[in-house]
Amino acid sequence: MDHGIVDVFAYQEALLIEAAFGIALLIMAWVGFRRWLEHKGRSSERLGDHMAERVAQFGRQMDQVDARLNAIEQGIRRNEGQAVAQLEAEGSTSLPDPTLARGDV
Numbered sequence: 001m002d003h004g005i006v007d008v009f010a011y012q013e014a015l016l017i018e019a020a021f022g023i024a025l026l027i028m029a030w031v032g033f034r035r036w037l038e039h040k041g042r043s044s045e046r047l048g049d050h051m052a053e054r055v056a057q058f059g060r061q062m063d064q065v066d067a068r069l070n071a072i073e074q075g076i077r078r079n080e081g082q083a084v085a086q087l088e089a090e091g092s093t094s095l096p097d098p099t100l101a102r103g104d105v
Helices: 005-078 080-090 098-102
Strands: none
Touching: none
């Protein structure tokens, strides 16, 4: 097989073109990957901001619930004497015997 100088240069040109296309494809893939990473970073920052806002909102709601519970507890403590007197008046302070309720007599 006798290859002339033209065939050798044609082979080298083909390799050079393939290498240029390969490098171009790698560059495009790298640029796309970088853009995707930037997008993911921005969306994770937005998600973090949203979650921080939600946590603060739930914290405020828990403070309100805690304040209401404390107010209810204070009201019960103030009226505790009245509640005990009312229960004693009704006669419901003693619990029924559990053995009688099951029929184990």
